[in-house]
Every structure is written in C-alpha cells, then in structure tokens.
Amino acid sequence: MSSHRKPRPTSNNFTQRAVRAGLLAAGVAGVATAVPAQAATAAPQHAAVASDYVFSHADRAHHTQAKDSFTIRQYGDVNAAGVRNQANAVSAGCSADDECRSVALSFQIVTFAGARTHLNAVNLSDAANKKCTGCQTLAGAYQFVVSTPTPITFDGDTRRQLDDIHRRLDGLTRSSLPATELKSRVDGLAAEVSSVLHDAVARAPKGEAQPSVTLHRHLDGWPGH
Template sequence: MNSHRKPRTSSPLTQRAMRVGLFAAGVAGVATAVPAQAATAAPHAAVATDHVFTHADRAHHTQAKDSFTVRQYGAVKAAAVRNQANAVSAGCSADDACRSVALSFQVVTFAGERTHLNAVNISDAANKHCNGCQTLAGAYQFVVSTPTPFTFDTGTRRRLDDIHRRLDALTRSSLPATELRTRVEGLAGEVTAVLNDAVAKAPKSHTAKGEARPSVAMHRHLDGWPGH
C-alpha cells in the first residue's frame, strides 16, 4: 500500500480556532500530564499546549500513548490553548501489521468576562506503506468558562482521575481500532458530564447584559485507519 493520509478539510471537528469574549482565564506555559493542576496567578496572556505523537514500524510494531491534562487558571485578557494527536504506522505488512495509537485529552478552565480565546484541537493518523495496520489519533479538548474563578472539588478530581486511569488502560489494550474509537468516545462523554456537574456548582455573576453562567465546550477530532 502506498502512503495514505486522509484529506484535510476545514471541518470544525478538524480544527477549532475561536476568538470570543467569554468568561475566561488561563496560565502561561506548556502542560504536563498530571491529573489536576491548581490555579495559579493569572498573567495578561496565557499559552498551553499538549501534543501526543506515536510512530510504529517494523522495529517497534506497537506504539501507544495518551495524555490527560487538567489545568485550572486565573483570569487573563487573552489565552491560546492547543491540543494535538498524531499517529503514524509505517513499513509493516498485512502478515506483520503495526499498531499506532495517540490520544490526547485536554481540560482547561478559564474565568472572567472579556477574554479573547484561541482554541485549536487537531489530530491526524497516517499509514505509510503499511498494509493491514491499525492507526488511531484522537484529540479531545474541553474548555470550561466561568464568570469567576473556581477550582474542582475533591469529588470532581476523583472522577476525572478515574477516567484518566481507564483511558490509560484502553490505550494499552489490544482492542481493534474500531472498538477502541467507540470506547474512547464514551470516555469523552463522561468527561463532559463530569465538567457539567462541576460548573453547575460554580458561582454565577451579573453583568450589564444579565446573568453570566458557566459553560463547557468540547472540541473533538478522531482520525484513523481502518477508516470509519
């Protein structure tokens, strides 16, 4: 099989870039793969990046990695967050197939009223001369905005930690790519539910335009071989 790469489109599932005035907050720096990170002093601008990359070939038939990061930040005027997953399978055969899995879950919380947010979430899976290989890249970005800063309570952190553990187990599993996709999608739905429960307890505020309410937005993109 020749080198294959799914064609790129301008679909919002492939890349999300937003500049909006919403309840925001952030922190400068690159994320580390930790279950939760406490709020820090908020700068005027913030940058956060997560990237998971895997490359399977004849020397390393199975490569699987995941990241699950949680950041809770203070108010900023501008923030840029990026989440990316890339998986490559190269040079294997149908009789000796490769498996490459890259999964990145990114949770960020912002607080404030007039923050410009640029959020990018992308993934890409490629088979290069790799008949019968299984390649999956999944990027999930959860953006939580609240009127005023708040931190996840112990119960929320425990639930997110549990999802992280199950994501690790799925990543290490030998499930077929199609079933793995389904299971990962289920975990993403659980994260959204946990975050919605958390923001329901977050303080609300009143502005000139009315009551400001917390919100949760999920940006997702899955790419893989075999295809959908």
C-alpha cells in the same frame, strides 16, 4: 503499497475562536505565560497559553505503540488565552502478515474565567499509514474548554472522578481492541468527562454571564472512520 494519508481538513476546521459575551477575536497576541506539562493551577494573569501533544510511531522494530495524555490546566481571570491540543499516530512499513498498531490520544481540560476573554482554541489529530498494509492507526484529540464568570478550582470529588477516567483511558489506549471499538469506547470516556465538568460548573459561583463547557473533538484513523 503506496503511502496513504487522509486529506487534512482546512485550518478553519481545526481552529475555533470564541469570546465570552458572543464577541469574536482574531487570536491571542502577546501570550507568553509558560505552563507546566501536567495538571496546574495558575495565579490570576492577563493572558495564558497551553499546548499538549501526543505522538506515536509503530514500525517493524516496534509493532505496537500506544500513548495518551490527560492534562488539566486551571487558570484564574484572563483577558486572552491560546490553547492547543494535538494527537498524531503513524504506522509504517508493516504488512498484513506482520501488522502494526499505533494509537495516540490526547485529552486536554482547560478552565478560565473572565467576562470578555479572547480565546483561540486549536484541536487536531492525524493518523497516517505509510506503506503499511492491514495496520491499525488511530489518533484522537479531545479538548474541553470550561468558561466561568469567576475562577473555579476542582474539588476532591471532581479530581477523583477525572483521575478514574484517566486510568481507564490508559487501559483503553494499551488494549488490543479493534480501532472501531476503541473509538467508541474513547468517545464514551469523553462523554463522562463532559458530565463531570458540567457538574463542577453547576456548583461554581454564579455571575452575570453563563458558565459553559465546550468539547472540541477530532478523530482520525485507519482502517476507516
């Protein structure tokens, strides 16, 4: 069977730019602050960058590959921020009698503060079957951008709720659920994350600008969407 890959959306679908107070920015220039791979709280800074990437590859030697990431990155006041979240899954060389399953899921939570912060947010996923009849391949990227007038730090209750969602994401990723059901269940976890973040924002100090929680979601999968 020939290689199949869904056409990628244009870059405009992948890149979402926003600026507090309704301004648009062309991007983030001069961003050079490194960020730890997992949850981190950064000191106040002028610019910040974060990148998270999950990749899974299933083939005849490794019929099932399932990976996920759940990162929390909290920044203080920033003038500019560039954040990228990506998930890629590949199934290759298997058959209907010898199926492969590849799952890659990435949840990224980023918080920042500032009255006029230039934000460049990129969130994308891609699932590909390469000569793989009957294989199940799913890639999902979920990016949560939290913007507040003043810096916030998640309290213990918020952390516990997010940790619980992370544990359940791990379980779903490694489950044998059909791809269509898995998508629905993962979407449910994303909705829970959004709810927890909205509650945290509601308890944050108030300012002239309204706080916001924005979810960027991209799912790609075989068979079907």
